[in-house]
Amino acid sequence: MTPATVDTPGQDIGTDASQSLTSAVMLDGTDLFCERDDRILFEQLNFTVSEGQVLQIKGSNGSGKTTLLHILCGLNDSYQGSIRWYGQAIETQAEEFYGALLYIGHRVGVNKVLTPLENLRWTCSLQQQVSDTELYRALAEVGLRGFEESQCFTLSAGQQQRASLARLLISDARLWVLDEPFTTLDAGGLSLLEGLLRSHADAGGAVIVTTHHDLRVADLQQMTLG
Amino acid sequence: MNKQRTSTGQAFWATLQRDLLIAYKRKNDMANPFMFFLIVASLFPIGISPDPERLAEIAAGVLWISALLASLLAMDNLYRADYEDGSLEQLLLSPHPLYFLVLAKNIAHWLVSGLPVVLVSPLIAYMLNLPSESYMILFVTLLLGTPVFSLLGSIGVALTVGLGSRGLILAVITLPMSVPVLIAGTLAIEQTSNGASLSGFLAILGAMLLASISVAPLASGAALRISVN
Incomplete structure (x- = not known):
């Protein structure tokens, strides 16, 4: 198993170097190692994500992308190595870290019998106070106007994905961790989400995303697993 | 944009x-444990004996066992x-x-699956010919005991939620923990009808409830983390 490689696309090297001087490192992992069922998923994996950066994680199926995201979020603790949030161990500042983290997994966290509105209200209120006007506006912006009150099992997979992505519009979390957010989206959804990633990075937030889609964002870092 | 964080109370x-x-x-799912309770409790007079004297003897046990099984059914x-x-x-x-x-x-789960069983229990008690002075005791002890079933069951469900086929494993984990509540509950009804004081049994059931409120959600939380891991 080869060590994971981190590469920055050529045209971005200049901006990357100058930006990392000015912007703080938000999340960094050192010497990460993870083994599952006697198979090494990754070893000696190092990465840093700074404010304003998008880190794209690539890799073939089963190469451990989702596992890595789970590890970063603290959902999975069967790994070795250290992950630090603004230079300090996450356990020492868990409340701050989880207050600043927005995670949308492969399973998007949308309950089937509830409506997009009710789903969004609950997931948002786990972190921050939110008004109904904001919820309606966010759902309209992701293209679910008129579907706010339909139960989610009547919606398509792409619409459910959009319902979960509406959180990105409301949340003020600084770190977004998204697992394959593009899979079920149509062309309109792709450009919408890409726009969201771009404006989040411009506002000084950071994104860690697994996808094979070619992202068009300014400060892109890529990492390939496996 | 700096939005206000929710307090823990608001998230709760x-x-x-x-x-x-x-x-x-999901009203259908909601009615399941309730209907199950009614059905199981009504099978005993058919299966054992419709004789009021004999029914009165077993009524307390039947009601408690049915409540326990109904809560187990709803846990999943x-x-x-x-x-x-x-x-x-x-x-x-x-x-x-x-x-x-x-x-x-x-709490939400108990309100939906436990409370209806508690509320309907006097009716079934009437059917099983439980002495009428025991109705109140049955009601109060079930009110204290069924939340314990929910809280303990939650640990078992949290542990097994990640498993593909669970079969009886949930019952195997949960039932042994629930047996003390079952004993205290049925004893309370039987002993008080023989003249014993109720306060001791209420104290025991109350202690079990408080202990499970303070410990069980922690255990469930830890089990959930393991299951997701």
């Missing part, structure tokens, strides 16, 4: 409301859907203490 209420809302929208809904649709990950990643969020889910 939001979770409680959400789970009640889900239960309301508690985390399964959340595990499958990813809501559980959101719950675990909340900045609020998991204890309160799990407690909110357990």
Whole structure:
């Protein structure tokens, strides 16, 4: 198993170097190692994500992308190595870290019998106070106007994905961790989400995303697993 | 944009409301434990004897066992859907203490599956010819005991939610923990009809409830983390 490689696309090297001087490192992992069922998923994996950066994680199926995201979020603790949030161990500042983290997994966290509105209200209120006007506006912006009150099992997979992505519009979390957010989206959804990633990075937030889609964002870092 | 964080209390209420809302929208599932309780309890007079004297003897035990089985039947809904649709990950990643969020889910679950059983129990007690002075005791002890079933069952469900085929494993984990409550509950009804004081039994059941409120959600939370891991 080869060590994971981190590469920055050529045209971005200049901006990357100058930006990392000015912007703080938000999340960094050192010497990460993870083994599952006697198979090494990754070893000696190092990465840093700074404010304003998008880190794209690539890799073939089963190469451990989702596992890595789970590890970063603290959902999975069967790994070795250290992950630090603004230079300090996450356990020492868990409340701050989880207050600043927005995670949308492969399973998007949308309950089937509830409506997009009710789903969004609950997931948002786990972190921050939110008004109904904001919820309606966010759902309209992701293209679910008129579907706010339909139960989610009547919606398509792409619409459910959009319902979960509406959180990105409301949340003020600084770190977004998204697992394959593009899979079920149509062309309109792709450009919408890409726009969201771009404006989040411009506002000084950071994104860690697994996808094979070619992202068009300014400060892109890529990492390939496996 | 700097929005205000929710307090833990607000997150607690939001979770409680959400789970009640889900239960309301799945009315069929909601009625299951209740109907199960009615059916099991009504089978005893048919299977054993319709003789009022004999029924009065076993009534307390029948009611408690039916309540326990009904709570076990309802347990599976508690985390399964959340595990499958990813809501559980959101719950675990909340900045609020998991204890309160799990407690909110357990309370919602008891309100939906336990409370209806408690409310209908005097009716079944009448059918089983339980002495009328025991109705109040039955009601109060079930009110204290069924939340313990929910809280303990939650640990078992949290441990097994990640497993593909669970079969009887939930019952094997949960029932031994629930037996002390069953003993205390049935004894309370039998002994007080023989003239014993009720306060001691209420104290024991109350202590069991308090202990499980303070410890069980922590255990469920830890078990959920393991299941997602």
